[in-house]
Amino acid sequence: MDLTVKNTLSVVIPTFNEEGNIELLYNKLRETIDPLGLDALEFIFVDDGSHDDSLKIIKRIAAHDAQVKYISFSRNFGHQLALKAGLDHARFQGVISLDADLQHPVELIPKMIEKWRAGVDVVYSKRIDKTLPWFKRTSSKLFYRIANSLSQIKLEYGVADFRLMDQKVIQALLMYKETNLFIRGIIPSLGFQQEAIEYSPNKRHAGKTKYSFSKMLRFASTGITSLSAKPLYFSIYFGVFFAFLAFIYSLYAIYAFAFGNETVPGWTSIIASILLIGGIQLIMIGIIGVYLGKVFAQSKGRPNYIIADKNTLDD
Numbered sequence: 001m002d003l004t005v006k007n008t009l010s011v012v013i014p015t016f017n018e019e020g021n022i023e024l025l026y027n028k029l030r031e032t033i034d035p036l037g038l039d040a041l042e043f044i045f046v047d048d049g050s051h052d053d054s055l056k057i058i059k060r061i062a063a064h065d066a067q068v069k070y071i072s073f074s075r076n077f078g079h080q081l082a083l084k085a086g087l088d089h090a091r092f093q094g095v096i097s098l099d100a101d102l103q104h105p106v107e108l109i110p111k112m113i114e115k116w117r118a119g120v121d122v123v124y125s126k127r128i129d130k131t132l133p134w135f136k137r138t139s140s141k142l143f144y145r146i147a148n149s150l151s152q153i154k155l156e157y158g159v160a161d162f163r164l165m166d167q168k169v170i171q172a173l174l175m176y177k178e179t180n181l182f183i184r185g186i187i188p189s190l191g192f193q194q195e196a197i198e199y200s201p202n203k204r205h206a207g208k209t210k211y212s213f214s215k216m217l218r219f220a221s222t223g224i225t226s227l228s229a230k231p232l233y234f235s236i237y238f239g240v241f242f243a244f245l246a247f248i249y250s251l252y253a254i255y256a257f258a259f260g261n262e263t264v265p266g267w268t269s270i271i272a273s274i275l276l277i278g279g280i281q282l283i284m285i286g287i288i289g290v291y292l293g294k295v296f297a298q299s300k301g302r303p304n305y306i307i308a309d310k311n312t313l314d315d
Contacts, residue, residue: 012086049076
């Protein structure tokens with residue numbers, strides 16, 4: 001098959017407990033993509049250790065449609081690794097990734113393909129949603145602000161994992177062998193010609209969001225520490241700053257001892273200083289620990305994910 005012709009497409013769909021959405025998403029994808037007359041097409045569902053009937057539904061669809069492929073993990077490995085597994089197995093020239101919750105509008109796919117055929121290597125989506133809860137909107141903006149201040153790669157606010165990538169971009173992405181993946185941050189660093197499409201997310205059709213507050217924090221931590229080592233330098237900056245304060249205070253103590261009539265022990269200032277410096281030290285140790293943990297995980301060379309079941313992806 002000639003992969004230089006931009007008329008073949010792989011659609012990668014990470015899935016975790018989405019039994020109420022899978023069949024409807026599949027039908028919508030068929031309705032949207034079939035009229036495009038592609039030479040080759042595959043849908044790759046990656047079941048990320050679902051506890052519901054998601055995998056059964058995917059297998060039922062695959063039994064009636066040879067273009068539907070599935071990969072089933074042995075347990076839950078997380079959205080980014082499920083996405084990577086799909087990209088690892090995507091065979092065709094264009095590769096679209098989207099979530100299974102129906103919030104990513106599949107109606108944008110023809111426009112993505114149009115831009116791709118016009119020469120854009122990565123067509124990514126940018127969420128425009130003023131209906132988000134205040135806390136989620138504020139925390140998301142804070143994450144992007146912190147991440148951009150710590151990294152040379154600038155992330156756009158609202159960018160999602162709904163995108164179309166040319167196979168050459170996929171091959172460049174797969175050269176990254178990191179254990180803790182943050183694909184959303186890696187793709188802008190790859191270069192190539194990239195262009196955004198704005199969209200308003202649909203309401204979730206069924207089920208609940210899989211991103212709890214704790215998962216959002218872990219995702220943010222992974223993103224920030226994957227993009228840059230700058231947080232490690234904070235320990236140096238804080239150390240220099242407090243060493244300077246200690247020097248100034250020492251000069252004051254010497255002056256008070258030499259020229260003051262009476263020096264009263266400063267219980268409050270001592271306790272406050274100990275608590276402040278001790279707290280900052282713990283924060284810095286925690287940051288260093290995150291990086292050391294990543295080095296430890298990487299050094300073990302364990303696989304990113306374990307596949308328990310799949311149908312053929314080599315035909």
